[in-house]
Amino acid sequence: MSHDNIQDHIKVYRNIFLALLTFTVLTVAISYVHFDLVWVGILVGLLIAGIKGYLVAANFMHLNNEKKMIYWILILTASFLVLLFFMPTLWDNNIAHSETTVLFDDPGGREYLEKSSH
Amino acid sequence: MQIPYNEKLRPDTGLYNAKLGIWLFLASEIMLFGGLFSAYVLLRSSNADFMMHQHYLNVPLATLNTIILITSSVTMVMAWVSLKLNDLKKYKLYMLLTLLCSVGFLIVKFFEYSAKFEHHLYPSTDNFLGTYFTLTGLHGLHIIGGMVVMIYLVGPGVKMWETNKERFTNRVEVIGLYWHFVDLVWIFLFPALYLL
Structure with a gap:
């Protein structure tokens, strides 16, 4: 990795950090919403967890380029x-x-x- | 005998050996936690009252722990980046911050567990609490395991930086992969146990 390349990486890590924080707040907020169908709430919760998991695996664990x-x-x-x-x-x-x-x-x-x- | 491919990439895999090793270990970890998650799904789907003690769990504390772990993942990746930038001082700073986060996580967990015991809620109380203590307990053990390696890599293990920079950077990448995995498990544990 070149020096400039690393600086780009740092920017990506910062953005991912902010995205993960946002999704954490979102997932807690959504748990207070009452869904008529229980499985819809579970699906939305798992979907957000899936997105967060993807962000961690793809960027921090470098699975987007392995x-x-x-x-x-x-x-x-x-x-x-x-x-x-x-x-x-x-x-x-x-x-x-x-x-x-x-x-x-x-x-x-x-x-x-x-x-x-x- | 010198162990091959500590720094150089193995031509057939394109990886240094420790990286292949940690990924194989993480694969076994996926199966370990996967088995317990599978048990959770099975118990939950077979009993309508499975989640009846969920309201005893402390969502604000767990949210705080989620934020702590996400932060620690970022400081961990920054520790590795600092080594890539040849900055040992920053590496130590970020590694210590990661350690601080993991201590914080365990302190919060300690308060959470104590509150449960005070209310006489134990793993044997019901299936939900049994699952809760097993999953969070195993995850907590992983946090402690990671801390032991981090203490080594910021303490006596840092000597390797003087003799073999590349191999030391690889070691930090490997503990990083493990740490992000522990973070990833928590990302799924948090909604499964506390929220949904």
Whole structure:
């Protein structure tokens, strides 16, 4: 990296910092907004977190300009991560009715199980 | 025996070895936190009352911690940039600022945890608090791990700057990648546990 190039980088880091602060305020503000559909609120929250995550990964971790090898490692990891997230749905039985979901003494969970077993 | 490709890039990967190493480690970290996030999603989707203790969590303190961690990511990247600019003094300043941020984060976390215990809210209270303490506890351990490496790199480890500038700069880049990852995990933990 040349000297001028680094000065450009510093400017980018400053802008990313301001963007991350703005998105943090936004994500907290939005959590006070009442959405009629709960999943819309969750989706908006995750979307903002995703944008913040992208800004950090692309700029601070330099993933916007990295070697192929790193991208391949991350693609492989991401595919295993997706598999991990959907693993429970691979089983036929409905996990919501399985006793294994109540790991600790969880009154809400027990009540739910009792209701659903009738 | 000299370990190869500490500074020079390996022709086939285009990377120095430590960078490939840290990315492989981060890949395993993605799976570690991913597994716990997956457990969170599973527990939440299978129990309508899973989040009933969420209102006990302190959103202003967590927001403060988010800002602290974002700031520390910037000071960390600036520490690396300072070395690229051949400015060891600034490097030390930015590294110490990063350390200061991480201490601040842990202090805030200490107050948060103490308040929970005072209200008799423990990991064993229910599934939500179990998940909350596991995820934030593991994340907190990562903060402490990063601090140990930072203390070394701003303390005794800084001697390497005299003998091998490039390798030392690479070491700082590697701890930086780790630190940004810890920041990234928090970016998702914060809304998942406190807000949504």
